[in-house]
Amino acid sequence: MNKFALGVVSMAILALAGCQSSNQNEKGEAIASTNDALILAAREQFKPLPDGPGEIAGINATPELVALGNMLYSDPRLSASHTIACAACHSMGLGGADARSTSLGHRWQHGGRNAPTVLNAVYNTAQFWDGRAKDLTEQAGGPISNPIEMAMPADQVIPTLKSIPGYADAFAKAFPGDKDPIRIANVQTAIAAYEATLVTPNAPFDRFLKGDAQALGQAERRGLKSFMDNGCAACHSGVNMGGGMYAKFGVASPPPADLLPPGDVGRFAVTKDEADRYSYKVPTLRNIALTAPYFHTGKVWNLDEAVTVMAKTQLGKTLPQQEVSDIVAFLKSLTGDQPKTSVPVLPPVAGTSVRPVD
Ligand code: HEC
Ligand code: HEC
Structure with a gap:
């Protein structure tokens, strides 16, 4: 096979692979093919949340x-x-x-x-x-x-x-x-x-990843681009936009003392490895607009400030206010359908039941 033919074959393979990954996610849900460059770039780093409950190995969730x-x-x-x-x-x-x-x-x-x-x-x-x-x-x-x-x-x-x-x-x-x-x-x-049933699929960003370019407005699109270009996605990535790795809080510059009190050593307490001192699990950013206050200390009460802190401490950047607002607009597109769980009727106590302590 000459060089040209090889090239054609590998292009065909690429096209095939591209076609598969743009048609289905791992649960077999439809993902439309698209020419939208931002959707294609986002698919490299993030995955839509599957519909339906998550699975835990070894548990048959009847x-x-x-x-x-x-x-x-x-x-x-x-x-x-x-x-x-x-x-x-x-x-x-x-x-x-x-x-x-x-x-x-x-x-x-x-x-x-x-x-x-x-x-x-x-x-x-x-x-x-x-x-x-x-x-x-x-x-x-x-x-x-x-x-x-x-x-x-x-x-x-x-x-x-x-x-x-x-x-x-x-x-x-x-x-x-x-x-x-x-x-x-x-x-x-x-x-x-x-x-495992408490999942929140169908956020605007999930619809966007699945190929609906209209699911994000202009500010959200700019925010997503800035989230990727600035390097937020180096830690907040995958299906949960986080939850997949540990990182030091203060990679680029130390957070203010009230956000990182010295007594909480983070992952170091588990591994005793000096490299893990002040390292934390990168939190998920899904539904982040619903879960203020932020950080392991819960000391920051609005997303603008949380984003500004992150840019400074993790990336060493001071972002212009417009860019912070765009990222916040994008983060709001991570709010999905909230679980439709019912308040269960609990079995009543009997006269012989264990009593509460005050
Ligand atoms: C008094 C408040 C409180 C109660 C009650 C409580 N939790 Fe938590 N939960 C927390 C706090 C605070 C953390 C974080 C602790 C840490 O990381 O050291 C946490 C962490 C978690 C996490 C980890 C989430 C993550 O992303 O790391 C899960 C899951 C969880 N709790 C489930 C439960 C379940 C199930 C129960 C009942 C059996 C429960 N919690 C009862 C406060 C509570
Ligand atoms: C080097 C890894 C890393 C990078 C890069 C990074 N983060 Fe984080 N992010 C973390 C860690 C770790 C925490 C938890 C910090 C803590 O409270 O201890 C966090 C927390 C957050 C929180 C608060 C989440 C919560 O539930 O309290 C937000 C919001 C956030 N990051 C957004 C961003 C944005 C926006 C960027 C880009 C400007 C960014 N992050 C860049 C690692 C990172």
């Missing part, structure tokens, strides 16, 4: 399992005071977060960090700001017995659930064939299976 997960997620009786459910700090009405700098837990105690959203968390490669839980199942074991969150003594979780008669049936249906289904591992599995 409707009964997801329904039990929704109950447990919403049940304040998993806390010592019977007041603080997961939903208290990760509310479906507040973008999966709690609209506070740091959360209020047991006996009005403040945690040390801002509550990240649970929406689309199934697409993060690890959980928590420092990535100390490898997935949603492992994460769900943390807050229930955390003394400043739900504060339920670890050995009281199962006796409490067993003392609420209706749970026997709900666990039996969710874990058919399991002789003793009310177990902590199953609690975590059910909550994780429910959380």
Whole structure:
């Protein structure tokens, strides 16, 4: 084969490959082919959020399992005071977060960090700001017995659930064939299976990525371009626009002290690797317009300021106000359809049920 023929063959292969990737995403959903240069450039760095629930390896998310997960997620009786459910700090009405700098837990105690959203968390490669839980199942074991969150003594979780008669049936249906289904591992599995349904597809930016050039207006388009050209996408990329890697907060220049208090060493606490000091999981930017305040300290209350801080600390740039506004317009196009989850009716307590502590 001469050089020219080789060229033709490789061009044909390229065309084929291009055609495939522009027709389907990994879930087989349609992605229209397009000539819009900005859509094509964006597809190199980002992926549309699939419709439908995310998947967790090894979990068969039957409707009964997801329904039990929704109950447990919403049940304040998993806390010592019977007041603080997961939903208290990760509310479906507040973008999966709690609209506070740091959360209020047991006996009005403040945690040390801002509550990240649970929406689309199934697409993060690890959980928590420092990535100390490898997935949603492992994460769900943390807050229930955390003394400043739900504060339920670890050995009281199962006796409490067993003392609420209706749970026997709900666990039996969710874990058919399991002789003793009310177990902590199953609690975590059910909550994780429910959380995997908390996804927000169909944001304007998803429609844009799928080929609808009209889904973003002029300001959003300029913002997207600036987001890519300035290098924001080096960290905030992929299906979740983040959630896939760790980065130092202050790569280019140190953040103000109130945004990076020295006592919170970030990922270093997990790995003890000096390179990870003040490193955090890059947060997802999906639904970011719904989840102020921002950063692990929750000290920044508006997106303009968050973008300005990021440009300075991560990229060493001072962006003109117009560019900041354009990026913010783009970030607002990341708000998707919020989960249509229902408030579950929880099984009532019986006279013999474990009582709350004050
Ligand atoms: C008192 C408030 C509070 C309660 C109650 C609470 N959380 Fe959280 N949640 C937080 C905070 C704060 C963090 C971040 C902590 C950190 O990174 O160190 C967090 C982190 C998470 C994350 C990680 C998200 C990410 O992107 O890293 C998930 C998932 C989550 N919580 C789910 C749950 C579930 C499930 C429950 C109930 C079993 C629950 N939370 C109860 C405050 C709370
Ligand atoms: C080198 C990696 C990196 C780059 C580049 C980067 N970010 Fe970030 N971003 C992070 C990390 C890490 C955090 C979490 C910081 C913290 O609170 O500890 C973050 C946080 C954010 C937040 C707050 C999210 C939340 O839920 O609180 C926004 C908004 C944001 N980035 C936008 C941007 C924009 C816009 C750009 C470009 C101007 C950008 N980022 C560039 C790593 C990066």
